[in-house]
Amino acid sequence: MIVPPPNLRIDGARLWQSLMAMAAIGATPKGGVCRLALSDEDRAARDRFVGWCRDAGLAVRVDRLGNIFARRAGRDAALPPVVIGSHLDTQPTGGKFDGAYGVLAAFEVVRTLDDAGIATAAPIEVVVWTNEEGSRFAPACVGSGVYAGAFDADDSLSRADRDGKTLGAELARIGYAGPAPMGGAVGAYVEAHIEQGPILEAEGKTIGIVTGAQGIRWYDVTLEGQAAHAGTTPMDRRRDAIQGAAMLIAAVDAIALEQAPSAVATVGALSVAPNSRNTIAGSVTLTVDLRHPDAPVLAAMDRAFRARAAAIAKARRLDARIVDVWDFPPPEFDRGCVAAVRAAAARAGFSHRDIVSGAGHDACYMARIAPTAMVFVPCADGISHNEIEAATPADLAAGCDVLLGAVLALAGEVRG
Numbered sequence: 351m352i353v354p355p356p357n358l359r360i361d362g363a364r365l366w367q368s369l370m371a372m373a374a375i376g377a378t379p380k381g382g383v384c385r386l387a388l389s390d391e392d393r394a395a396r397d398r399f400v401g402w403c404r405d406a407g408l409a410v411r412v413d414r415l416g417n418i419f420a421r422r423a424g425r426d427a428a429l430p431p432v433v434i435g436s437h438l439d440t441q442p443t444g445g446k447f448d449g450a451y452g453v454l455a456a457f458e459v460v461r462t463l464d465d466a467g468i469a470t471a472a473p474i475e476v477v478v479w480t481n482e483e484g485s486r487f488a489p490a491c492v493g494s495g496v497y498a499g500a501f502d503a504d505d506s507l508s509r510a511d512r513d514g515k516t517l518g519a520e521l522a523r524i525g526y527a528g529p530a531p532m533g534g535a536v537g538a539y540v541e542a543h544i545e546q547g548p549i550l551e552a553e554g555k556t557i558g559i560v561t562g563a564q565g566i567r568w569y570d571v572t573l574e575g576q577a578a579h580a581g582t583t584p585m586d587r588r589r590d591a592i593q594g595a596a597m598l599i600a601a602v603d604a605i606a607l608e609q610a611p612s613a614v615a616t617v618g619a620l621s622v623a624p625n626s627r628n629t630i631a632g633s634v635t636l637t638v639d640l641r642h643p644d645a646p647v648l649a650a651m652d653r654a655f656r657a658r659a660a661a662i663a664k665a666r667r668l669d670a671r672i673v674d675v676w677d678f679p680p681p682e683f684d685r686g687c688v689a690a691v692r693a694a695a696a697r698a699g700f701s702h703r704d705i706v707s708g709a710g711h712d713a714c715y716m717a718r719i720a721p722t723a724m725v726f727v728p729c730a731d732g733i734s735h736n737e738i739e740a741a742t743p744a745d746l747a748a749g750c751d752v753l754l755g756a757v758l759a760l761a762g763e764v765r766g
């Protein structure tokens with residue numbers, strides 16, 4: 351491994367300026383950003399990014415899914431690129447840093463290498479993935495997911511938003527349905543991101559070395575009982591779907607607590623029929639979301655959930671129907687790539703800890719096809735997907751320095 355000069359640092363002020371310039375596109379009155387995927391604001395953000403990259407002499411290409419790659423040549427064109435970046439789309443009431451930080455930190459790494467006159471053996475590509483948020487078009491992380499072979503390109507392009515506009519048509523409308531072929535070999539993928547959780551801030555750590563992310567299982571559960579009169583039906587004759595749902599909701603909570611501290615479980619939506627004050631509920635449908643970073647534990651949570659749903663249905667004389675909506679196995683990041691991030695943090699002298707991502711990221715799909723790692727930096731109160739999302743210039747610069755160190759190790763610095 352080639353060790354870069356210890357004094358090589360990114361320009362934190364320039365990184366902050368580019369973050370603020372990007373945050374002006376789709377800026378909201380409360381200090382956040384609304385830049386939905388493939389909206390006019392997304393187009394403006396993409397145009398600004400591409401303009402900066404062209405000014406920096408990078409070769410820009412856009413693929414069918416609208417993913418943008420800005421390439422800095424390496425000494426050895428035969429080597430697969432080290433790809434770094436994230437996304438520029440946001441939630442409807444999003445913040446300045448979720449996604450944009452990973453893209454602009456990657457761009458700052460390239461500018462720093464240019465300023466220092468440092469060449470790398472492998473090419474470096476700064477990537478902007480399409481529709482990471484999944485807010486306008488489902489599913490989330492569609493650009494990286496198609497790139498990694500997790501989703502079909504045509505199916506993804508046919509996905510429509512609430513107004514019936516398809517992802518493919520909107521890509522063409524904003525001028526980002528590109529001609530470049532989809533996919534390609536990647537030597538390594540590293541994504542910098544705000545943590546979107548409270549752990550780094552609470553522990554006073556500057557850098558999170560992301561070792562992987564949580565696996566996710568989604569279900570729709572329907573409990574069928576019998577609607578009946580609330581006044582005339584004795585308690586022992588009821589088939590009350592709401593009482594069964596209440597027990598199941600408590601059971602879901604318990605399943606996560608039994609696997610503390612890493613497990614989380616959520617019932618986020620309920621629909622009750624007939625939803626009337628003086629009628630016993632005949633039917634309840636509820637959503638269940640189970641998450642854990644270890645596949646065997648997540649599988650045990652899945653078994654516990656099914657067993658308890660069946661037991662509750664039996665006890666309450668209900669019919670339980672479980673539909674599996676989504677099964678996302680926990681992505682494991684590459685040991686060598688993670689070690690490169692850890693070494694870069696240690697070398698730069700930043701406090702750090704290993705961490706598992708609670709949120710999904712483009713890196714989770716890239717981990718399926720390339721050695722992958724992530725760099726986390728703290729965000730205020732762990733709040734994200736919110737207009738008040740905040741991070742300090744110093745922490746953002748530190749994460750970018752770590753990204754720089756990791757990229758030099760992975761791409762191979764060339765001297766002379």
Ligand SMILES: [Zn+2]
Nearest residue numbers: 437448449482
């Ligand atoms: Zn993000």
